[in-house]
Amino acid sequence: MAKGLDVGTMNILSARQDGTETVFVQQRNSFVEIEYSDMAEQMLSRSEVLHIRKDDKVYVVGDDALNFANIFSEETRRPMQQGILSSEESSAIPMIKLITEQVVGEPSRPNERLYYSSPADPIDSEVSTLYHEKTLESMLGDMGYDPEPINEGMSVIYSELADRNFTGLGISFGAGMTNVCLAYYAVPVMKFSIARGGDWVDEQTAQATGTPVDKVTSVKEDDFELDFRTDVGGVEGALAIYYENLLDYVIENITREVDEEDIEEGLDVPVVVTGGTSSPDGFEDLFADHLEDARMPFSISGVHSPEEPMYSVASGALVAARSEEGETTEEGAEPDSGPQAEAEQ
Ligand SMILES: Nc1ncnc2c1ncn2[C@@H]1O[C@H](COP(=O)(O)OP(=O)(O)OP(=O)(O)O)[C@@H](O)[C@H]1O
Ligand SMILES: [Mg+2]
Numbered sequence: 001m002a003k004g005l006d007v008g009t010m011n012i013l014s015a016r017q018d019g020t021e022t023v024f025v026q027q028r029n030s031f032v033e034i035e036y037s038d039m040a041e042q043m044l045s046r047s048e049v050l051h052i053r054k055d056d057k058v059y060v061v062g063d064d065a066l067n068f069a070n071i072f073s074e075e076t077r078r079p080m081q082q083g084i085l086s087s088e089e090s091s092a093i094p095m096i097k098l099i100t101e102q103v104v105g106e107p108s109r110p111n112e113r114l115y116y117s118s119p120a121d122p123i124d125s126e127v128s129t130l131y132h133e134k135t136l137e138s139m140l141g142d143m144g145y146d147p148e149p150i151n152e153g154m155s156v157i158y159s160e161l162a163d164r165n166f167t168g169l170g171i172s173f174g175a176g177m178t179n180v181c182l183a184y185y186a187v188p189v190m191k192f193s194i195a196r197g198g199d200w201v202d203e204q205t206a207q208a209t210g211t212p213v214d215k216v217t218s219v220k221e222d223d224f225e226l227d228f229r230t231d232v233g234g235v236e237g238a239l240a241i242y243y244e245n246l247l248d249y250v251i252e253n254i255t256r257e258v259d260e261e262d263i264e265e266g267l268d269v270p271v272v273v274t275g276g277t278s279s280p281d282g283f284e285d286l287f288a289d290h291l292e293d294a295r296m297p298f299s300i301s302g303v304h305s306p307e308e309p310m311y312s313v314a315s316g317a318l319v320a321a322r323s324e325e326g327e328t329t330e331e332g333a334e335p336d337s338g339p340q341a342e343a344e345q
Contacts, residue, residue: 001108002325003145004317005116006155007100007136009080009176009199010276014104015314017322024311025103027062030076031095032069034058040072050102052094059091061098082195083119083177084132097139107144114145115321117152117313119179123253125195148321153181154188155316160272160306162319168270171250172313173277175199178250182258182269194253196246198277204245205238226282243280247287251294258297268301274312278305 004015013026027050034040036056044051044058049068051060060068069076079085079092079099086092104114118133133149140147150158156170156179166186172179175198182190202220206213219235226243230236263269273287288303306312 002113002115002318002321003104004155004314004319004321005100005104005114005140006152006314006317007080007096007116007118008174008313009078009083009197010174011310012096012099012103013311013314015311015318017318022311022315022318024314025105026310027099027103028065029080029096029099030065030078031059031061031091031099032065032072032074032076033091034060034068034072034074043068043071050098052098059095059098061095062102081176082125082127082199083122083174083179083193083197084127084129085135093135093139100139101143104140104143104145110144111146112144113321113325114140114147115150115155115317115324116140116147117155117317118149119152119177120181120191120193122177122193122195123257127195129193148324150317150320151181151188151191152177152179152193152313153191154183155313155320156272156274157181157183157186157188157316158319159312159316160274160304161270164270167267168272169254171271171273171275173197173246173250173273173275173309175276178246178275178277180250180254180257182263184264190257190259192253192257194250196249197275201239201242201246201277204242205235208238208242209235211235220280224280226280226286228282243283244286244290246277247290251287251290255294255296263298268299270301271303272312273303273305274309276310278309 006013010029012029013024015022015024036058040058049060049064050062051058065076079096119129121129137147152172153170156172157166161168167184170181177197178194180192181188202213202216206216216235220239224236224239284305
């Protein structure tokens with residue numbers, strides 16, 4: 001057995017194989033600190049809410065954090081910011097540990113192989129991902145796993161481009177970042193991240209319209225579509241403007257980073273756009289339109305967005321972990337069309 005784990009700024013997800021099915025477990029990567037009280041005690045003891053008590057404080061983590069934040073008039077806090085562990089959150093590590101333990105569970109055997117997603121270094125910010133990646137590695141090792149980082153963009157290639165020989169451009173539009181990876185027969189030839197994603201869209205929209213960020217996020221996640229039929233002036237109009245700006249910024253950076261020599265002459269490159277931020281209807285078409293207008297040094301065979309954009313990264317990490325296991329398992333019990341197998345052909 002092996003597992004995949006997507007450690008994201010907003011969501012932490014695990015993936016494991018159960019027969020022919022892939023099983024996902026998901027929690028929000030957020031928490032709230034509330035004062036310990038009889039009322040809190042009662043609410044927590046009667047439910048399955050994920051929490052820990054420390055002295056006179058209680059920390060509610062994961063999906064329930066938001067409910068408790070509303071009831072107790074507190075703000076939710078996040079262990080990660082812009083794709084990596086937050087340097088401004090002193091409780092980041094214990095909180096992310098608690099959420100991850102719940103999402104990934106115990107290893108099914110000692111030193112079970114676990115591939116966890118890690119972003120590439122951003123090209124538009126000074127931050128380094130090394131500390132984040134190493135901290136997660138030691139945390140997962142302490143839980144009894146044998147962890148291995150996998151680039152977030154590469155995970156997208158593993159999950160969505162198996163039928164294209166793991167060749168193409170994978171883009172994960174997350175909350176804190178956008179991760180880009182170009183791979184050729186399962187070998188990454190270019191990878192980078194951009195320190196903008198859904199959070200950036202929310203913050204810009206909130207500022208422009210004078211709306212609280214949480215309100216903007218819920219409008220965006222509820223029924224927002226990129227159809228450009230909404231009137232200018234409201235939250236949805238502003239969201240559309242910043243969405244379009246994010247796409248252009250990402251495309252501009254890809255155009256700048258891609259090296260023509262990376263691509264075999266005559267190859268039409270398939271593009272996959274995924275991640276929570278790619279969810280709204282119209283995103284795929286808008287991205288394809290803007291890509292067409294860009295001066296890319298190679299031709300694009302098409303832009304595709306998966307049915308379940310939130311699952312791509314965890315699922316790709318699982319594919320990578322299983323295919324590595326398959327290599328070392330006799331009788332090839334694991335997938336025979338995994339990336340390694342393809343790459344050798
Ligand atoms: N239906 C939806 N419509 C629009 N945006 C959505 C929708 N559902 C989720 N999002 C946004 O997607 C983002 C979360 O996506 P995802 O889980 O892929 O990010 P993450 O992996 O946690 O972050 P990162 O990869 O940047 O560290 C958030 O900005 C969230 O608001
Ligand atoms: Mg992500």
